[in-house]
Every structure is written in structure tokens, then in C-alpha cells.
Amino acid sequence: MKSYIKLSLYYLVLGCILTISSCGTKKYDALIVTGQSNKSHHWKASHNAVKQIINNTGLFSVDVVISPEQGADMSSFTPDFKSYDVVIIDYDGDPWPNTTQTNFEEYVKNGGGVVVFHGTNNSFPQWEAFNQMTALGGWKGRTEKDGPYVRWENGKIIKDNSPGKGGTHGKKTPFVIDTRAPQHPIMKGLPMKSMHATDELYGKLRGPAENMNVLATAFSNPKTGGTGNHEPILFTVNYGKGRIFHNVLGHVGQDEDMTPYKSAFFIYAMQRGTEWAATGKVTQAIPEDLPNQSSALILPAYKDFTLEDLFRNARKYEIGKSKKYLNLILQRIRNHSTDKDYLEKVEDEMIKLLSADDCTTDAKNFICKEISWLGSPKSISVLKALSKKAETAEMAQFAIRRLQSKN
Numbered sequence: 001m002k003s004y005i006k007l008s009l010y011y012l013v014l015g016c017i018l019t020i021s022s023c024g025t026k027k028y029d030a031l032i033v034t035g036q037s038n039k040s041h042h043w044k045a046s047h048n049a050v051k052q053i054i055n056n057t058g059l060f061s062v063d064v065v066i067s068p069e070q071g072a073d074m075s076s077f078t079p080d081f082k083s084y085d086v087v088i089i090d091y092d093g094d095p096w097p098n099t100t101q102t103n104f105e106e107y108v109k110n111g112g113g114v115v116v117f118h119g120t121n122n123s124f125p126q127w128e129a130f131n132q133m134t135a136l137g138g139w140k141g142r143t144e145k146d147g148p149y150v151r152w153e154n155g156k157i158i159k160d161n162s163p164g165k166g167g168t169h170g171k172k173t174p175f176v177i178d179t180r181a182p183q184h185p186i187m188k189g190l191p192m193k194s195m196h197a198t199d200e201l202y203g204k205l206r207g208p209a210e211n212m213n214v215l216a217t218a219f220s221n222p223k224t225g226g227t228g229n230h231e232p233i234l235f236t237v238n239y240g241k242g243r244i245f246h247n248v249l250g251h252v253g254q255d256e257d258m259t260p261y262k263s264a265f266f267i268y269a270m271q272r273g274t275e276w277a278a279t280g281k282v283t284q285a286i287p288e289d290l291p292n293q294s295s296a297l298i299l300p301a302y303k304d305f306t307l308e309d310l311f312r313n314a315r316k317y318e319i320g321k322s323k324k325y326l327n328l329i330l331q332r333i334r335n336h337s338t339d340k341d342y343l344e345k346v347e348d349e350m351i352k353l354l355s356a357d358d359c360t361t362d363a364k365n366f367i368c369k370e371i372s373w374l375g376s377p378k379s380i381s382v383l384k385a386l387s388k389k390a391e392t393a394e395m396a397q398f399a400i401r402r403l404q405s406k407n
């Protein structure tokens with residue numbers, strides 16, 4: 001009984017401390033809306049990958065709402081958009097109920113953030129406000145009645161009202177993406193030319209195209225069945241006080257080939273674009289691994305980081321630079337605050353980091369503070385070694401005192 005109380009108290013204190021130590025990072029609330037896609041797309045695969053990509057920023061707490069399936073009664077589908085900083089739509093299917101459409105329009109008009117990508121711009125050809133928010137869309141009977149074609153020509157955007165269908169793509173291929181707005185927060189610091197991994201390159205999209213700002217384009221090569229135009233790839237749209245980030249990349253079909261979601265360009269665009277849609281700013285550091293124009297950079301980041309990945313990356317932390325990996329570690333600890341085995345694994349990783357030669361002093365000092373609450377007597381010997389080095393002595397001695405008073 002006594003040891004049970006001691007353990008409960010320990011976790012209570014641990015919980016409080018972890019809450020305090022993570023106060024510096026406000027989490028934004030993101031909602032992914034999904035549940036239907038057309039036959040050539042696969043919402044179950046795409047929304048999970050995007051969820052992981054957004055989670056990996058450490059900035060968002062992500063919820064998912066899944067609509068009724070195609071053909072079912074949609075009347076109960078009423079997501080609470082206004083509780084979120086950003087709504088990410090991965091959906092192409094039956095119309096939403098009128099009240100849901102109205103709620104969404106109000107949410108955006110009042111300053112809500114929205115992210116749409118790839119097949120989502122095929123959806124809702126009849127919903128006028130949605131088409132204003134996305135600016136461009138494809139297929140589903142879209143023609144000149146829906147708005148102009150938009151392309152990049154001679155250093156600027158051209159709107160072309162000539163008649164014809166909206167939406168086409170050639171064969172899947174890798175292609176180069178040109179940055180067109182290098183000072184925009186989403187693009188700032190990213191390369192002027194980035195190779196994107198094999199994906200569909202949407203062309204000849206059409207729509208109202210009002211209040212849109214094109215951030216990046218790609219040449220759609222006729223050799224692979226493309227349009228011969230520089231097509232918009234990333235753009236932002238203003239609707240009322242709301243901010244919309246539109247990314248036309250990200251094809252995944254029934255074969256579940258996730259290549260586009262492993263492409264560094266796609267990952268960075270989604271991470272930065274989602275933060276911008278939520279807040280109007282981008283605080284994420286420019287990644288160390290950047291794509292170049294000759295070969296696509298493939299990252300595993302659409303998968304969940306393992307605890308080992310997080311600790312390996314945390315070794316590079318320096319004060320003033322991104323705390324992303326440290327924050328993700330704290331988040332894991334919070335999520336497993338009652339799982340003794342998991343916390344023991346965390347302690348083992350902390351001991352490894354504190355013993356590593358390739359770890360920064362700032363990372364070691366940060367972890368010393370955390371291990372002082374989470375650790376056990378097995379941490380003391382590594383802390384004693386650190387207490388003999390001037391740059392870590394203070395934090396290591398602090399941690400030793402805390403651990404000794406606890407045990």
C-alpha cells in the first residue's frame with residue numbers, strides 16, 4: 001500500500017513537472033476531415049500519412065473525423081470546425097449537409113485555417129464557397145463556366161478563359177518544382193528548385209482563382225503526357241479572414257504506393273503550409289536535409305519516429321535552435337506517463353544520450369533536468385561523470401541531488 005502511494009505521488013509530480021516543462025510550446029489543434037475519395041485515390045492511406053507528417057512537427061495535436069461512407073446518410077456528419085486552428089481536408093465524395101457547409105464557411109470567414117491537397121480539389125464542383133476557397137479544381141464536369149485555367153508564363157501568373165475541361169495529368173513521374181514566392185513564410189529558406197519524387201502532376205485545373213498567391217509551380221512535360229505548361233503546385237488563398245493552403249501533390253491509389261509522402265518537398269510543404277494556415281506564420285526551422293534539383297530526397301518522416309530516432313536527433317540540440325525532438329520526447333513521456341516499462345526505456349535512452357560523445361552540451365543539460373524526475377538509481381553513475389565536467393556540472397549535480405532525495 002505504502003509503495004503504491006509513493007508511486008502514485010511520483011507520477012503525479014512527474015505529470016505536473018512535464019506539463020510545466022512543455023508550457024513553452026503551445027500546441028495547435030488540427031482536424032483532419034476524411035472518409036471518402038474517388039476510386040483512383042485511397043483516403044485511408046493518405047490521411048494517415050498526412051497525420052503523421054503533421055504530428056512530426058511537434059506543433060499540433062491532431063484529431064481525425066471520418067465521414068459516413070459513400071452513399072450513406074450524411075446528416076449526422078457535423079464536425080466542430082470552430083474548435084480547431086486548422087482543418088485539413090482529405091475528402092472527395094458525397095456533398096456535406098447544408099448546415100455543415102454553412103458551419104465550414106463561417107469557420108473560414110472568421111479566420112480559420114484550411115489545408116487541401118491533391119484529390120480534395122476534385123470534390124464539391126457545385127459548392128461555390130468551397131471552390132472560392134480552393135481557387136482551382138479539376139474533373140467532375142469543370143469547364144470554362146467554373147473559371148479560368150491558371151499557369152505561370154514569362155515570370156507571372158496567366159489566367160486563361162479559353163473553353164475546355166478542367167483537370168488532367170500525364171504519367172506519374174518525378175519532377176522539378178520551382179519556387180515562385182521565395183519570401184513567403186512557407187517557402188522562405190527552401191531551395192529555388194526541388195526535385196519531387198514520383199507523383200501525379202495535375203494540370204489545367206480551373207476555378208474562380210481569386211485572392212490566390214502562387215508559391216510554386218512545376219513544368220508539366222509533354223514527353224510524359226503533360227500539358228507543356230508551368231502548372232501551379234502550391235498556392236495560398238484568402239477567404240474572409242481565413243487562410244487556405246492548397247497543395248496539388250500527393251497521389252496515392254489503391255496500390256498504396258506512398259512515394260509522394262516520403263518526398264522531402266511534400267513533407268516540408270505540408271508541415272510549413274499547415275502551420276501557416278493555422279497561425280499566419282512559420283516557426284519551423286529550415287530542415288538540414290533539403291531536396292535539390294537533380295534527385296528527389298526521400299525521408300522516412302511520414303512514419304512515426306521511434307524513441308531511438310528522437311533521441312538520436314535530440315543529440316544535436318543547441319539553445320536557440322529548434323526544440324522539436326526534445327518536445328516530441330516530452331510528448332511521448334506524457335502519453336506514457338503510467339507505463340512503467342516505457343518510462344524505463346526512456347531512462348535507458350537518456351543514459352545513452354548523456355554518455356554519448358557526439359551529443360551537445362545543451363542537449364545533455366536539458367536531459368539532466370528531465371532525468372532528475374524520471375530517473376532511478378541506475379542514472380546516478382553517468383550523472384556523476386558529467387558532474388566532473390565544468391559545462392555540465394551544475395545540472396548533473398542538481399539531478400543527482402533530486403534522485404538521491406527521491407530514492
Ligand code: ZN
Nearest residue numbers: 119200251252
Ligand atoms: Zn491522384
